Amino acid sequence: MRRILPIFCTLLLVGCASVEALRAVPKGSHTGAHLRNPLQLFQTAQEELGVTGEYQTTDFDPLRFLTTWNFNNLPPEERAKVYTEKRLADGKKLREYRFSIEDREIEVAPGLFYPAWTYNGQVPGPTIRATEGDTVRIHFTNTGTKPHTMHFHGFHAAAMDGSAPEHLVLPGVTFTYEFTAGPFGTHLYHCHSYPVSHHIARGLYGAFIIDPRNDTRPKPDREFVMVMNGFDTDFDGENDIYAVNTRAFAYAKSPIPVRVGEKMRIHLSNLLEFDLLNSFHLHANFFDLYRTGTRREPDAFTDILSMAQGERAILETQFSSPGMYMFHAHVGEFSELGWMGMFHVTE
């Protein structure tokens, strides 16, 4: 027995080692049975860029977000709880909103969730839209766990700035922001609690559109709200996912349907944190660019636009022939990490 044991143990060890070794050996060809020639190989490999799987949650609809403002996506009873408008004496309106904070997990890529801080449960927050001269009144209740604020890029009094330490709205407290909407243009709002970079990165931002009082501009057939953003899912100070309207490759998976000849007006803003510059590029077409949307004449006619954080613009264009047209950041890394979408143009 004493002689057999060492030999047995050695054989067992060698046996296990060889089984393990054989398992680790790569098989001859992994290239898949369905691929035959090298060209097919190349084509298939290039096509594999993108996200794996489908979005699992339906609490946020990127296509619906494009055309949602003043909570018009809600049924009337629900909508009345968060938004009311009242006509005032001089033809202007008083628009009252109820905003709150919700800490929730949002899906930023299929199967990938980010612990966001949100206005009213969505990232980007609800789009606010008013006409120049309207009174905007927002009852902001901080139902979150940290002090938050709302800071608007638009005219307002210093006390409504939402940026100083005394403006911080503590958890459980309600503060009412009130100001006269102006100037006309495409603006935005975000949390200005500290550190601002973190509060923005966590998802506390949204679009804020002010239409001119006497709007002589030709009315567009389609209007879209696009907020460029990104998410640092591993909290290392760099974005891991980039997107327009939060969900990576959302409009690549579900292209935006448009008709040939439809005048499109895109309200575009950049709320990307950590990266100095973002950009917007449209394929096969050029757009009239109204920086910040505050002038009645376009500033440029181009197919690419660079934006720093907090910048926004109105882009107006129309497609003249049907097909699929890509739009994306012209920063390769951003577009390949999710900031890419498609317009599906039909007759």
Add this chain to the structure above:
Amino acid sequence: MSFPPFSIGRFYSVMRGWGLVFLSLLLIGGMTALFLRHGLLGVFEADVPPVERLVIPRVIFTPEHVTLQVFNDGPESVTVAQVVVNEALWRFTMTPTTTLPPLHSGRIELFYPWTEGDPLSLRLISRNGIVAERDVDIAFLTPTVDALHLRTFMLLGLYVGVIPVLLGLLWFPMLRRMRREFYSHLLALTVGLLAFLGFDTFAEGLTLISDVPGAFNGEMLLVGGIFLAIISLGVVSHRMEHLVVEEEHLRSLAWGYLIALGIGIHNLGEGLAIGSAYAIGEIALGGSLVIGFMLHNLTEGVAIVAPLTRASSGGIRFVRHLLAMGLLAGGPTIIGTLLGGFAYSPVLGVLFLGIGTGAIFDVTFDILHHMAGGRWKSLFSGGNVLGFLLGLLLMYGTGFLVLR
């Protein structure tokens, strides 16, 4: 044999003993159940992100295709949501599923147009946004088991391991003609060579530990390997004691074999290192590398024959012994290269490097023990020290030739 008389007192004390053991197990079980249900003071119920630790031990490159071996080294299940290759989200398939329980392995397949020679960065993003990263320095077609690669690795092992050791054996006649007084100096030289080899192997094992997933406890693999080798060799020499007794030439022969064994295992580790380095494109098998290794390993052959100068008077039987030792020392290089090239596993690598270290140190200590003859201070004679330093220097110098 008669049993002690049965008494109620004894019965009671035995029962009490077992009863207490059973009670302790019951209490542990009860506490565990309570803990799982209610949590101890709520301290562990904090809303912290889960501890996730995925590692990618191996990346396999085939044309337009990359395969990742993935291992869950952490305490919680991990679901891989997305994969990013060189800062682009990339579609993947994962077997068996995208969720890996702790200590389970999986495979991720990607069709990716990688470029030979370029670095590749891989990031796996879990459902919770936690990232597992692996950077490949050089993308290189992974050798598959075919005639070309088999021949390459075996020749490599032959050139780097077997031939230099056998050539080192040729030093034997010259060494034998040296004066008897120089024998202990020769032993000191051997000890120097072996000491260098031992620490070299250990250092390689230490650097390899970082590639071993934490669950496998690389440090313990290394230490365990060292002890395993020392114990095994100790058992072997213990068994051989009744053969050897005090006969000098038989003991020298035994040493030769033991040294050859230790060097053989060390060379297995070296072969693993070379084979795996080639498989990931880290080394070009240039002439300079091979020549460097040959010179470096020549000294290993010298280390084997140095203590043999008092072994025997020569003859064909002795030459057969020498050849056997040479093959024992050099042969495992071939096995190691094959293993490292085809089936690289950092776990096996660290284990074998540990065993190699232990084997070498065991033999080194054996020789020192004999040289000392009970008086350890006598080891530090001028000739011994010079011999030891010369051995270190030889190894260190030839190490410069092995640039990698």
